[in-house]
Amino acid sequence: MNPSPETGAKCEVLFTVNGEAKKVLAHPMERLLDVLRNELELTGTKEGCGEGECGSCSVLLDGMLVNSCLVPVAQASGASIVTIEGISAHALMNPLQEAFLECGGAQCGICTPGMILAAVHLLEKKPEPALADIREGLAGNLCRCTGYMQIFEAVARAARRRVRK
């Protein structure tokens, strides 16, 4: 847990999180990751490296895939943010969840919320991705357990199922 910066410097930040308008009182440089987890109790977003290398804290910010550990909350002012919790209603969620389960796409699970967000982001842009697109689309999300192969398979399978529907 990060110690909260001094109270006096806090400011009001307004943004939309998973479709709901939110107002938080936070230091402008507080990490979006911490605001999501600590203030809004959306703990599905995981902290991995805390330096923007591993992607496990990925969220969508105005449709862009970002590392929430690198985003000062002030920068998210007025933005629309989608976290793993908000993805549960997404049309891609069931196919992705099922495919991750079937293919062994998750092991320890720490990278999984970020992987799912990266996969959603990819499939929204490219509904029928080639293997190279999948590799590229997930390149910012590190996984130590799976060796990625079963994740690629899961994303490809989810894409095929969605296209067929």
Next chain:
Amino acid sequence: MDRIAQVVGISPVEIRRRNFLKPGQTTTTQQVIREEINLNHLLDRALELSGYAAKKTRFAEENRDGMRKKGIGIAAFLHGAGFTGSGERYLNSLVGVEAGADGNVRVLVSSAEFGQGTNTVLCQIAAEALGLPYESVAIAQPDTTVVPNSGPTVASRTAMIVGKLVQSAAKGIKETLTKTGVLRDDYTREQFCAACREYIAAHGALKSYARYEAPGDVYWDDEKYRGEAYAAFAWAVYVAEVTVDLTTYAVTVDDFVALQEVGKVLHPVLAEGQITGGVAQAIGFALYEKVVWQNGRMINNQMTNYIMPTSVDLPPIRVFFEELGNVHGAHGAKGIGELPMDGPAPAIVNAVEDAIGVRFHSIPLLPEDLFEALRPASVEQEAPSSTRGAA
């Protein structure tokens, strides 16, 4: 192995063929190989799956020109499952299986699930032993006030050692029910549930424990460090195909075949995940992950400067299993957790040597290491135009 082959003037394949352990032969600790393992068969299959012979010839031809040199290398290896020597005997692991009045079964072990699939596999084993659907079995949280000490989650021992104990303990539940006359040998899930209810009403809790017993033919001498070092080995032949870029000095792995004999594969998807994950980590170990120490501390302890493979750095990791079965493990399973860490680095170093003719004695092979190793050599070999053409 490849160096010995070079010195005696035979191929990397032939040196392995001639020296493979065979059933009946002994290891360095005088352990007699009792498993019916045929390593030549494993090698043949790995060579075929990787297209080794054709690639070896083609790369030798193509490497004459250009700045990108290709190579292919083999590693044949084994990994003991469970603790070494007397380790399992000292651990003396205990496992429990409990059935409730509702006929639901709980597996009581101290093994920890961290994504490798322990919970799934141990529940599968108990369900199989009891003839129940998988959904009837759950695993208890590994809280030491609830579960017995089944040993640590290490040493490629969980599926084989703990799994076997789960199987025995589950059979104990069935035996208790049949011996007390509340269950027939041949039963449905409903009959099993009714039997549990009846037994518990009459006798109280229905639990069965199994303690590790060393197989009769496994003996280890702690004084002389001789004997059966492991109750079973997993055997493997891995083949790596690489490209060495002489402009950037980077090595990339283009294809990776991981063939192993691990006894019975209890869960194909999870087992494959263990292997691909291990191979990926070991490719990092071979090519990227350099730990830099200073004053007893790792100074590159950030993901910014400690580089692990991303989704674009890895080749297709193609996993294949042979299943010979093994009497010691649950349903013939052996350990697989550590195995895939052993083979990739030697296979990659051998492939790099095949590509550029330089042998390395340490890993990781960073571009800087290749640059250093190739610098004097390329100066000496300036005359033939081999590596000087435009990329």
